[in-house]
Amino acid sequence: MRVSVTEYLDxxxxxRRWICNRCGADLGPADRSYKEGCLIANRNPQExxxxxxxxxxxxxSFDPDWVRLVEFYCPGCGTMVETEYLPxxxxxxxxxxxxxxxxxxxxxxxxxxxLEIGQ
Amino acid sequence: MARAGGDxxxxxxxxxIRLHEGxxxxxxxxxxxxxxxxxxxxxxxxxxxxxxxxxxxxxxxxELEVFQHKITSIVEEARDVYxxxxxxxxxxxxxxxxxxxxxxxxxxxxxxxxxFHTLLNYPQVKYIxxxxxxxPTVGLSDGDVYFFNxxxxxxxxxxDMFVSAPIFHEGVLIGWAEVGGHQGxxxxxxxxxxxxxxxxxxxxxxxxxxxxxGDNWELRQDILDFFLNSVRNPFVFASDLKxxxxxxxxxRDRVLREVERRGAAQVAxxxxxxxxxxxxxxxxxxxxxxxxxxxxxxxxxxxGLESGLIRLPTTVIKEGDSLTVINQGVSPENNxxxxxxxxxxxxxxxxxxxFTYFFRGLSPNIGLLEPIRTLVEGPSVANCGxxxxxxxxxxxxxxxxxxxxxxxxxxxxxxxHKLSVSAPFSRNVMIYVYAGVNSYGYRAANFTGxxxxxxQGARFDMDGEHASGFxxxxxxxxxxxxxxxxxxxxxxxxxxxxxxxxxxxxxRGGTPSVEIxxxxxxxxxxxxxxxxxxLSHNPGIFGGYAGPPNPRFVIKNVDxxxxxxxxxxxxxxxxxxxxxxxxxxxxxxxxxxxxxTEHFNYGDLFVHGVGGGGGYGDVLERExxxxxxxxxxxxxxxxxxxxVYRVVFDSETLTVDGPATEDDRDMAxxxxxxxxxxxxxxxxxxxxxxxxxxxxxxxxxxxEPNSPGYSKPFWGLFE
Numbered sequence: 001m002r003v004s005v006t007e008y009l010d011x012x013x014x015x016r017r018w019i020c021n022r023c024g025a026d027l028g029p030a031d032r033s034y035k036e037g038c039l040i041a042n043r044n045p046q047e048x049x050x051x052x053x054x055x056x057x058x059x060x061s062f063d064p065d066w067v068r069l070v071e072f073y074c075p076g077c078g079t080m081v082e083t084e085y086l087p088x089x090x091x092x093x094x095x096x097x098x099x100x101x102x103x104x105x106x107x108x109x110x111x112x113x114x115l116e117i118g119q
Numbered sequence: 120m121a122r123a124g125g126d127x128x129x130x131x132x133x134x135x136i137r138l139h140e141g142x143x144x145x146x147x148x149x150x151x152x153x154x155x156x157x158x159x160x161x162x163x164x165x166x167x168x169x170x171x172x173x174x175x176x177x178x179x180x181x182e183l184e185v186f187q188h189k190i191t192s193i194v195e196e197a198r199d200v201y202x203x204x205x206x207x208x209x210x211x212x213x214x215x216x217x218x219x220x221x222x223x224x225x226x227x228x229x230x231x232x233x234x235f236h237t238l239l240n241y242p243q244v245k246y247i248x249x250x251x252x253x254x255p256t257v258g259l260s261d262g263d264v265y266f267f268n269x270x271x272x273x274x275x276x277x278x279d280m281f282v283s284a285p286i287f288h289e290g291v292l293i294g295w296a297e298v299g300g301h302q303g304x305x306x307x308x309x310x311x312x313x314x315x316x317x318x319x320x321x322x323x324x325x326x327x328x329x330x331x332x333g334d335n336w337e338l339r340q341d342i343l344d345f346f347l348n349s350v351r352n353p354f355v356f357a358s359d360l361k362x363x364x365x366x367x368x369x370x371r372d373r374v375l376r377e378v379e380r381r382g383a384a385q386v387a388x389x390x391x392x393x394x395x396x397x398x399x400x401x402x403x404x405x406x407x408x409x410x411x412x413x414x415x416x417x418x419x420x421x422x423g424l425e426s427g428l429i430r431l432p433t434t435v436i437k438e439g440d441s442l443t444v445i446n447q448g449v450s451p452e453n454n455x456x457x458x459x460x461x462x463x464x465x466x467x468x469x470x471x472x473x474f475t476y477f478f479r480g481l482s483p484n485i486g487l488l489e490p491i492r493t494l495v496e497g498p499s500v501a502n503c504g505x506x507x508x509x510x511x512x513x514x515x516x517x518x519x520x521x522x523x524x525x526x527x528x529x530x531x532x533x534x535x536h537k538l539s540v541s542a543p544f545s546r547n548v549m550i551y552v553y554a555g556v557n558s559y560g561y562r563a564a565n566f567t568g569x570x571x572x573x574x575q576g577a578r579f580d581m582d583g584e585h586a587s588g589f590x591x592x593x594x595x596x597x598x599x600x601x602x603x604x605x606x607x608x609x610x611x612x613x614x615x616x617x618x619x620x621x622x623x624x625x626x627r628g629g630t631p632s633v634e635i636x637x638x639x640x641x642x643x644x645x646x647x648x649x650x651x652x653x654l655s656h657n658p659g660i661f662g663g664y665a666g667p668p669n670p671r672f673v674i675k676n677v678d679x680x681x682x683x684x685x686x687x688x689x690x691x692x693x694x695x696x697x698x699x700x701x702x703x704x705x706x707x708x709x710x711x712x713x714x715x716t717e718h719f720n721y722g723d724l725f726v727h728g729v730g731g732g733g734g735y736g737d738v739l740e741r742e743x744x745x746x747x748x749x750x751x752x753x754x755x756x757x758x759x760x761x762x763v764y765r766v767v768f769d770s771e772t773l774t775v776d777g778p779a780t781e782d783d784r785d786m787a788x789x790x791x792x793x794x795x796x797x798x799x800x801x802x803x804x805x806x807x808x809x810x811x812x813x814x815x816x817x818x819x820x821x822x823e824p825n826s827p828g829y830s831k832p833f834w835g836l837f838e
Binding site: 003004005007008033036038039048049052053055057059063065066069072077078081091093094095097103106 | 132411412413414415416418438525619620653654658661662663665668670672694699707710711736737738739763794796798804806807809811822823836
């Protein structure tokens with residue numbers, strides 16, 4: 001069975017894998033960050049957030065020298081599963097580190113039922 | 120055990136987290152002082168007294184609900200009374216709170232307004248009980264009125280002022296009434312309270328721990344005169360102080376009427392039982408979520424006097440029915456401005472998110488914080504000492520709240536409480552504090568209700584609301600501009616739901632209403648304080664984009680009234696049009712938001728926005744018709760519709776070309792697959808990058824403060 005833990009990410013049980021719920025792509029083991037299974041882009045935030053005004057630094061958009069837009073894409077379908085706004089070179093965020101043993105217990109009954117139905 | 124630093128935390132999950140050595144975490148970075156006892160801030164709920172235990176047993180679950188509803192109606196009535204009596208802009212527009220405490224000083228029932236005010240201003244009451252009640256030079260009696268505003272004794276900043284009064288029945292203390300909020304002017308270096316260039320506590324005006332200012336419900340004239348001689352707006356100060364006292368008395372009288380009906384034990388016990396039940400309900404809610412470790416990080420781009428990167432990471436460990444919130448790897452104290460937060464403000468501020476979203480449906484009181492352990496690295500900008508300036512500590516604590524909102528949504532998605540999943544409310548704060556003589560002829564200094572027009576973050580199933588409320592108090596209204604024009608030395612010309620200033624996504628964030636204002640005939644003084652001028656504190660979630668930065672924008676030497684009267688063309692007074700097209704002649708100034716007090720002349724323009732909420736989900740999943748609706752409502756530009764949302768449409772009819780849009784979005788996904796790099800390849804290039812040294816002056820060790828040489832691909836891994 002799969003359990004949706006974000007808009008785009010499922011955890012598959014009992015395999016304990018991250019799965020894109022738009023296309024089914026495998027994004028790696030769930031005891032590691034799904035970001036390791038994504039394609040990642042370092043973008044100038046001004047490509048997305050329009051510059052309003054004439055000032056080089058204060059223009060209602062992000063200053064690309066101070067912060068970068070990091071986009072995480074599903075390698076299967078190109079869905080953008082998450083974004084981060086980080087100073088250039090700052091480590092990424094391991095945002096969801098679920099305790100998989102308790103997760104499996106919590107969803108275990110459904111997982112077992114799912115297996116039986118599948119059989 | 121967290122105090123010692125370096126120790127491992129308890130619990131299986133927490134075994135993977137190690138705290139840095141040499142720092143405090145579970146209490147303040149400062150100790151006792153006159154009127155100040157940090158132990159009272161970290162101690163948690165007081166045990167129930169014999170009287171409370173007696174009363175708790177008399178209330179069934181249903182009877183407790185009825186009782187709680189009654190006390191809630193008392194504090195909500197008090198909120199309306201206080202707002203009606205006050206002439207201070209901050210109070211009138213909802214930056215305030217009214218509440219009833221237990222006899223031991225724990226906040227049991229709070230009104231809407233700002234919840235965290237009453238999660239903060241209770242240690243002063245406990246201080247009175249511990250140090251003054253039995254002191255023959257002070258004592259505690261029916262009719263006593265106490266005042267306090269010192270941020271290191273349990274408050275926010277010196278401009279938030281509170282009054283508290285004991286509720287006695289036949290000589291027995293059964294509770295406390297408390298009323299207060301953002302009064303503003305406090306004798307600080309800048310008129311109106313906020314002093315963005317203050318670097319020490321001594322530049323931030325009055326500091327009162329807990330002071331008895333009245334007996335038998337009458338204010339002492341000598342103390343009142345001392346206050347009025349210490350501030351720039353004595354008329355407003357005196358009026359507001361009396362409003363607080365009158366409102367406290369109303370609460371006290373209403374509670375005593377309940378005592379006549381129910382008896383003292385049931386009222387005292389009922390207040391205590393509300394806290395116990397709330398704590399149990401919070402634990403039940405938490406236990407329904409997935410165990411794990413969740414993280415989010417936020418940055419600021421200034422310290423007050425100067426620009427510079429500041430870091431505030433948040434790690435939440437959810438295990439069973441409890442949460443541990445850790446701020447570790449925080450930038451150090453900098454002594455360069457007022458953006459320093461106290462341990463108790465970090466803890467209490469969490470209530471803004473928790474009470475409104477995470478614990479949605481549960482009664483807001485301090486019992487909800489019982490299952491949550493708070494560990495804030497200190498000394499740091501988030502857990503600072505006494506001597507630094509504290510006036511904008513909320514900038515730091517709000518970064519933690521935004522992190523918590525992102526984390527909370529990730530915890531709640533797979534739970535029965537998915538309804539609360541959303542991107543954070545806008546916190547790209549920009550506050551304009553006007554000072555001068557108002558239309559009534561007296562001196563006034565404060566901000567306007569524009570603060571209450573921030574955009575809400577997008578929700579998991581719908582867009583965020585435009586101009587939704589105040590970050591710290593979502594249940595607020597901006598008030599009438601005709602009235603604020605009379606009360607403050609400024610004139611509001613327009614309030615506009617503005618363009619391209621929210622977060623884009625499958626569901627978009629709410630846009631703020633931007634206020635365009637001018638100085639009156641006599642001119643006015645203006646102080647501005649803010650954060651997030653080059654970056655943002657309004658993240659998106661699950662692929663949604665952030666609400667954008669929000670710098671200061673004023674136009675000087677413009678004489679807007681003269682130009683508008685002389686032009687034949689219609690001039691659109693919006694942030695977007697003014698900034699982009701410069702339709703009026705004048706000096707357009709875009710700048711860092713923390714600026715000292717400056718005089719502005721008649722007709723100068725102030726463009727005052729408070730930021731838009733973050734988006735939810737991938738922009739390529741937004742319904743094309745909804746994008747067209749955004750365009751029709753003027754909240755996005757056609758460039759955003761075409762280049763960000765990738766919708767193909769007819770510019771004149773705003774009709775979507777469905778097949779062409781599908782093709783363009785397919786192309787956008789292909790562009791992503793081409794642009795994106797596998798993790799290892801990305802990290803190899805990414806880890807070579809680093810902000811320039813001038814941006815890191817106040818940051819601490821790069822990239823992980825207090826961990827020199829940290830080089831892991833993910834932050835915060837210390838096992």
